[in-house]
Amino acid sequence: MTNANNIVSLQHVSKTFTVFDHHGKNLGQRISQALGWGKARKIKVLDNVQIEINRGDFVGIIGKNGSGKTTLMHMISGAIKPNKGGVVNRVGSFIRLSLGMGFNPELSARQNVLLNASILGVPLKEIRKQFDEIIAFAELGSFSDTQLKFFSTGMRARLAFAVAVLVETDLLLMDEFFGGVGDEAFKKKAHKVFNESLLKDKTVVLISHNMETIKKYCNRVFVINDGKVSCFEDPSEAIHFYRNNVLGMNSENQSNSESLDP
Amino acid sequence: MLAATEYYQRYYGSKLGVIWAFLNPLFRILIYYLAFTYLIFRNRDPQFILYLFLGITVWQYFSENTNKGVTLLKGKKYLIQNVGMAKSDIFFASALSTSVSFALNVFLYCIVSLWFDVEYSFTSLLVIALFFNLFLIVVGVSMILSTIHLYFTDFKHVWDISLLLGFWTVPIIWDSAYVYTTYPFMLYGNPITGILVNLRNVLLYNSTIDLSVFALDFAYGFLFLIIGFGLIKRFSFKVVERV
Numbered sequence: 001m002t003n004a005n006n007i008v009s010l011q012h013v014s015k016t017f018t019v020f021d022h023h024g025k026n027l028g029q030r031i032s033q034a035l036g037w038g039k040a041r042k043i044k045v046l047d048n049v050q051i052e053i054n055r056g057d058f059v060g061i062i063g064k065n066g067s068g069k070t071t072l073m074h075m076i077s078g079a080i081k082p083n084k085g086g087v088v089n090r091v092g093s094f095i096r097l098s099l100g101m102g103f104n105p106e107l108s109a110r111q112n113v114l115l116n117a118s119i120l121g122v123p124l125k126e127i128r129k130q131f132d133e134i135i136a137f138a139e140l141g142s143f144s145d146t147q148l149k150f151f152s153t154g155m156r157a158r159l160a161f162a163v164a165v166l167v168e169t170d171l172l173l174m175d176e177f178f179g180g181v182g183d184e185a186f187k188k189k190a191h192k193v194f195n196e197s198l199l200k201d202k203t204v205v206l207i208s209h210n211m212e213t214i215k216k217y218c219n220r221v222f223v224i225n226d227g228k229v230s231c232f233e234d235p236s237e238a239i240h241f242y243r244n245n246v247l248g249m250n251s252e253n254q255s256n257s258e259s260l261d262p
Numbered sequence: 263m264l265a266a267t268e269y270y271q272r273y274y275g276s277k278l279g280v281i282w283a284f285l286n287p288l289f290r291i292l293i294y295y296l297a298f299t300y301l302i303f304r305n306r307d308p309q310f311i312l313y314l315f316l317g318i319t320v321w322q323y324f325s326e327n328t329n330k331g332v333t334l335l336k337g338k339k340y341l342i343q344n345v346g347m348a349k350s351d352i353f354f355a356s357a358l359s360t361s362v363s364f365a366l367n368v369f370l371y372c373i374v375s376l377w378f379d380v381e382y383s384f385t386s387l388l389v390i391a392l393f394f395n396l397f398l399i400v401v402g403v404s405m406i407l408s409t410i411h412l413y414f415t416d417f418k419h420v421w422d423i424s425l426l427l428g429f430w431t432v433p434i435i436w437d438s439a440y441v442y443t444t445y446p447f448m449l450y451g452n453p454i455t456g457i458l459v460n461l462r463n464v465l466l467y468n469s470t471i472d473l474s475v476f477a478l479d480f481a482y483g484f485l486f487l488i489i490g491f492g493l494i495k496r497f498s499f500k501v502v503e504r505v
Contacts, residue, residue, distance in 0.1 A: 079502045096344045118263040
């Protein structure tokens, strides 16, 4: 049965990566490795995953480092394909915010904003009209024509957040983003915008280690463990499952952990 | 927008900026003129400078684009994974940004060629179709190369060597009459040779194009484009998976 609200559906999806651990020692090994014939290891990151995301959902993804959270996010956006299973993707446009978000370091903040926003369908006239506002919001006043390679990670993150505020996308992907977005004052401002305008009519997928954030915003949570994904409608239940079954923590430890910034 | 940004980026940080786009081909013509008139091939036809300039312009467009094209998917990974930019658009935008320089080169060529008594007619307008053909080839080949590079990282060096070899198999310096008599397979087997020969026909000799070569080169263009599209559709998602 098809759900009209459904925008992404992963059906029995599995994903395996091939990893080469060492460079070959001699020329023959290097050539065979370059051609993909070398000794390789297969790592199954996602195993028979079945999830659905509906329009307006705020989905949280939690799991240990290296458990496949970002892979699942890329699978949802359609950036990567599964080895097995099917993906039904009705996402028209998306923006992914991550701390090391890859703007072009050789371009200025202005050019990066123009480029990214125009790819996401914002008319150039509109971007130019709102540009000063974006820069002011990101607190980058005197750096609008500075190349991004001179920006700190926090400055880049603020710029990325400001672009996300400007564009209208079907899907907003946040990959452990909020924690590094700036100082306390900026975080407060970002959270305010996040609550008041950014979330409006948006479908959001959030990867975070901050359980408070997960509990506060998410209406559904996916917990990844050993390639398997468990879906929960109740965030508290998901967090409880994650702490007990994935981290193997007892209730005493729980109160002191993972309440820090995402 | 990506094409405009790429074009701008080429001259970013230089004092004269985009003016270099005009100065570069102008100085190139001047240097060829001085070198080939006073040092090398002293008894050559004076129009040889124009012959050479067209050859180098076509080759530079092809080599610059495909060289950049090899790493294009990896280089623009941030646009693919963060804003979902269509991969094929990246190749079209990149070729478009270099096309501005190509057009400027041809424009300056036409101005300078008047000094060498080159005549033009309506058939000269076929340069637009020839350029379009070259554009299709460049985009298609870049898509193919970029996908190969995802799996075979040393491929960039292989392509560098291939371009060096290619330079001498295309009649850039040597007489293109040879391709009809001595090496016909180069004319039909290499679309760049065919395009260059036809381009010289319309922009240097004021004659018409070789229709069979023209049709064949368009077939090459569409073939490369179809293969390129097929490859990036099937394999290019690897760019997000691999560092």
